[in-house]
Amino acid sequence: MTQAPTPTADIVRRLVRSLLKDGADDTAGPEVRPVAEGGEPATWWVGTRHVLRLAPDRETASRQRRELRLRDLVRPHVPVAVPTSVAHGEWAPGLTYTLDTKMPGGSAEVYDVSALGEADLAGLLTGLREVPVRQAEALGVPRTGPRSLEGLRRFAERAAGRLAAADESGPVRLHQLSPAAAVQLAAQPGSAVLVHHGLTGEHLVVSADGRVRGVLGWTDTVVGDPAEDIAGLARAVGSPAAVRAATLAGYGARPCLRGLWLARCDTVVQLAEALDGTGGASLPLLRQQLELAWEAILLERVTELRGDDTKDGGES
Structure with missing residues (x-):
């Protein structure tokens, strides 16, 4: 079995730079930093408006795919906001990501x-x-x-x-x-x-x-x-x-x-x-x-x- 890569700031930065291209010549891209200190970071702040969640294994990737569909099912029924994904896909073979809009509060x-x-x-x-x-x-x-x-x-x-x-x-x-x-x-x-x-x-x-x-x-x-x-x-x-x-x-x-x-x-x-x-x-x-x-x-x-x-x- 191929060892999954460890999410690093460089990996995250390259990914979000490709997702948030707006036509400007900004090679640096937005600031990225882990949400939690210590351990293997799977959730990252991306600038001030987004949060990136990386699935570290295939089981989590499967649940993340299901979560994206479930949020759409739940959203019309509840009076509070449910996260919205602005981009999703794979950050490594078989491992998914979702880039969500950060909720204020x-x-x-x-x-x-x-x-x-x-x-x-x-x-x-x-x-x-x-x-x-x-x-x-x-x-x-x-x-x-x-x-x-x-x-x-x-x-x-x-x-x-x-x-x-x-x-x-x-x-x-x-x-x-x-x-x-x-x-x-x-x-x-x-x-x-x-x-x-x-x-x-x-x-x-x-x-x-x-x-x-x-x-x-x-x-x-x-x-x-x-x-x-x-x-x-x-x-x-x-x-x-x-x-x-x-x-x-x-x-x-x-x-x-x-x-x-x-x-x-x-x-x-x-x-x-x-x-x-x-x-x-x-x-x-x-x-x-x-x-x-x-x-x-x-x-x-x-x-x-x-x-x-x-x-x-x-x-x-």
Whole structure:
């Protein structure tokens, strides 16, 4: 198997110079620099108006091709911006690239989401539910089954013990999620929708006034459990804001609480893995996500869930 080339500034510069020719005799081309420091750079800022994403392997290239088609499918259904590609192709044999227009704004890690921003997130969740599942699957979007909340709860309990031993327990109160409650919050049959599956703070483009203007990172989108996106928002903007947005989108108590506890268990497990040296994310970010996911919400006072108290969405 041929070794894929390592993306370098010279490779990127030559590529973007060929893509952004405007007739001017500018041999230097726009400034290029990696978005993230350290590691093998796959995402580059190109001047002040574009971002270049390079697929480092064939699996990522396949997902990037699918993402370009998926963004066109999603765009009419959601009220926030979806990245637009101004050029795409191969930067090396079998390895794709997309040159996207940079969205104005910062991330949810920089700006707080306002009440109007929560309405934007509600519109996003509503729009994802309205995307026809069959059309998404025809593009190659995979279908995934819902995770076992009871299995995750048991895993999180062990992780919580490691956090306590390291004096990292923070707000963790896993006893609030009993085995019976975990079973009660199982995903309901027929509730699969299009799920972004990557609603992290860095993927939410937020303006200085707290509005959510766009959503990045569509390569991991699946057809599956909508509670996963509620969980992602809980880690990104806090549980109260996530639940308010999901409620505005028409989701009832069960998927909201399920998303809440998926987020809480995930943050406990991921922080414990990072402390053990087996996780990849930074400790400050994981601690922040844990704090956000464990913010208390009024809905937690609900003690009984009935089959008709939720609007889980459904397939179309």
